[in-house]
Amino acid sequence: MPISDNPSLIREIIMDHYEYPRNKKLKEDQRYVKVNLDSESCIDNIDLQVLVEDNIIKDICFDGVACAISTASTSIMSELLKGKKVEEAKVIIENYLNMLHGEEYDEELLGEAAVFVNTYKQANRIKCATLSWSGLKDIISKDK
Amino acid sequence: MEINKYKEDYPFFKNNPEVIFFDNASTALKPKCVIEAVNHYYNDLCVNAHRGDYYLSYKVDVEIEKVRKDVAKFIDCEENEVAFSSGATESLNLIAEGYCKKILQKGDEILISELEHASNVLPWFKIAKETGAVIKYVPLENKRITVENFANAITPKTKVASFAYISNVLGYKIDAKKMCEIAHKHHIIFVLDGAQSTPHIPVSMKDLDCDFYAFSAHKLGGPTGVGVMYGKAKYLQDCDPLVLGGGMNKVIEKDGTYTVYNSVRKFEAGTPHIEGILGLGAIIKYIQKVGFAYIQKKEKELRDRALTALKKMKHIEVYNEDNEANTIAFNIKDVFAQDAASYFAKYNICLRAGQHCAKLTDGVMNTYASVRCSFYFYNTIEEVDKFIEVASKGSDFLDAYF
Numbered sequence: 091m092p093i094s095d096n097p098s099l100i101r102e103i104i105m106d107h108y109e110y111p112r113n114k115k116l117k118e119d120q121r122y123v124k125v126n127l128d129s130e131s132c133i134d135n136i137d138l139q140v141l142v143e144d145n146i147i148k149d150i151c152f153d154g155v156a157c158a159i160s161t162a163s164t165s166i167m168s169e170l171l172k173g174k175k176v177e178e179a180k181v182i183i184e185n186y187l188n189m190l191h192g193e194e195y196d197e198e199l200l201g202e203a204a205v206f207v208n209t210y211k212q213a214n215r216i217k218c219a220t221l222s223w224s225g226l227k228d229i230i231s232k233d234k
Numbered sequence: 235m236e237i238n239k240y241k242e243d244y245p246f247f248k249n250n251p252e253v254i255f256f257d258n259a260s261t262a263l264k265p266k267c268v269i270e271a272v273n274h275y276y277n278d279l280c281v282n283a284h285r286g287d288y289y290l291s292y293k294v295d296v297e298i299e300k301v302r303k304d305v306a307k308f309i310d311c312e313e314n315e316v317a318f319s320s321g322a323t324e325s326l327n328l329i330a331e332g333y334c335k336k337i338l339q340k341g342d343e344i345l346i347s348e349l350e351h352a353s354n355v356l357p358w359f360k361i362a363k364e365t366g367a368v369i370k371y372v373p374l375e376n377k378r379i380t381v382e383n384f385a386n387a388i389t390p391k392t393k394v395a396s397f398a399y400i401s402n403v404l405g406y407k408i409d410a411k412k413m414c415e416i417a418h419k420h421h422i423i424f425v426l427d428g429a430q431s432t433p434h435i436p437v438s439m440k441d442l443d444c445d446f447y448a449f450s451a452h453k454l455g456g457p458t459g460v461g462v463m464y465g466k467a468k469y470l471q472d473c474d475p476l477v478l479g480g481g482m483n484k485v486i487e488k489d490g491t492y493t494v495y496n497s498v499r500k501f502e503a504g505t506p507h508i509e510g511i512l513g514l515g516a517i518i519k520y521i522q523k524v525g526f527a528y529i530q531k532k533e534k535e536l537r538d539r540a541l542t543a544l545k546k547m548k549h550i551e552v553y554n555e556d557n558e559a560n561t562i563a564f565n566i567k568d569v570f571a572q573d574a575a576s577y578f579a580k581y582n583i584c585l586r587a588g589q590h591c592a593k594l595t596d597g598v599m600n601t602y603a604s605v606r607c608s609f610y611f612y613n614t615i616e617e618v619d620k621f622i623e624v625a626s627k628g629s630d631f632l633d634a635y636f
């Protein structure tokens with residue numbers, strides 16, 4: 091059964107990433123690109139750090155204060171996209187953002203990130219679930 | 235069920251019967267009379283101001299000046315001390331830029347606090363940068379600005395002090411009159427941000443004796459985009475307008491010289507926000523009819539009931555139970571403020587999550603967020619009870635997301 095059909099699993103995954111976020115620690119390393127992501131519509135405030143080498147996303151980490159949806163989506167993203175080729179990551183991000191906006195997407199590509207499938211029904215949380223993903227997209231698009 | 239006779243005056247409740255609106259510190263709902271005043275301009279008048287060549291335009295001028303008179307009565311000052319602006323934000327910018335900047339020199343000090351709204355911080359940062367003046371913060375005592383700490387923060391270089399009469403952060407009220415008296419002993423210009431005080435307590439410029447005062451109409455239930463800058467006449471004389479244009483100049487010469495009206499009109503260049511000003515007039519009349527005695531009694535009743543219940547809940551932390559105002563700042567323990575606000579929103583309860591608290595630790599700003607619940611006199615006990623019921627179940631906050 092896909093994750094998106096299993097409400098209790100969805101809840102469990104989001105809570106787990108919210109309470110025990112992965113990669114939530116910034117690195118003291120000049121090679122990383124760092125951006126601050128905040129939202130005009132809410133109080134989420136995340137610093138995102140990315141290391142891209144040889145066209146591969148070697149590391150993603152973050153820190154900051156943010157809501158459960160924003161924190162969990164960043165944590166899941168960091169696990170999912172770490173080690174991916176930039177081009178691969180772009181495709182995954184595109185599919186994720188499509189899902190968030192209620193457009194066509196391929197769930198197979200999204201792994202745990204599919205837990206945010208129903209966010210499009212809650213317009214006020216879309217921004218939370220896309221903050222880091224859009225931020226990462228900007229970083230890796232700029233690199234080119 | 236409690237009959238709140240004022241509720242009927244607000245079309246909002248008829249159109250949104252399921253909504254519980256506890257975000258009154260952001261903006262207040264608009265009673266029918268305000269909407270009618272706005273419509274009156276568009277239905278009956280429609281024409282521009284300051285074009286008194288025909289009757290309707292003359293009538294627009296008369297109605298605008300009537301509102302100026304009503305505002306002057308409302309805040310107890312003279313008509314020639316009331317300038318219309320687009321709101322508290324613009325008023326504060328005008329006070330800083332138009333007047334205070336002119337009296338500041340390098341090394342002079344501007345005294346504010348960490349409780350101020352961005353609109354009472356950034357204009358001061360800007361003119362400090364431009365003049366070489368320095369921003370100083372009054373140290374807080376239990377989250378409050380005390381008269382003693384204010385007095386102690388004054389130095390011979392302090393030239394301007396600006397505070398919210400009631401802060402939007404935690405709702406603490408300052409002893410403005412006493413502080414103003416101390417400020418004047420030191421020849422300090424004393425500015426009050428009245429955005430949060432004007433809707434809830436009677437204010438008298440004559441009694442407070444502050445030099446400038448700013449507020450927005452919308453926080454009382456008037457239209458958005460209109461507000462007031464009060465300034466003592468002697469300071470307005472020397473205050474420069476931020477915006478230049480039609481309706482405020484006397485003479486314009488080809489060589490670039492010009493003179494502006496020597497009245498509050500000089501701050502009101504361009505076609506005014508006419509319907510907004512008329513709406514401001516309507517809300518002032520309405521609030522005076524309701525009366526501050528009733529407003530305060532009702533707000534206290536609502537707040538006390540909510541507070542008593544919240545304090546009994548182990549999963550709720552309240553930050554400002556000792557304040558004087560209509561607001562409660564709280565968190566559901568271990569829940570990010572925004573998730574909490576979303577949770578309440580699922581039950582149609584409008585609250586505001588925000589970085590309402592600023593805390594100085596080791597010289598670093600650590601901000602943390604809280605949820606703010608703010609009442610106005612048209613709220614009811616039933617609404618508060620619904621809020622309490624939802625709050626009591628708040629530990630399952632992610633429900634809102636699913």
Ligand SMILES: Cc1ncc(COP(=O)(O)O)c(C=O)c1O
Binds near residue numbers: 321351400402427
């Ligand atoms: C204390 C305080 N000052 C200033 C403002 C700014 O008011 P406005 O946005 O209407 O200009 C607000 C509004 O939230 C406020 O609460």
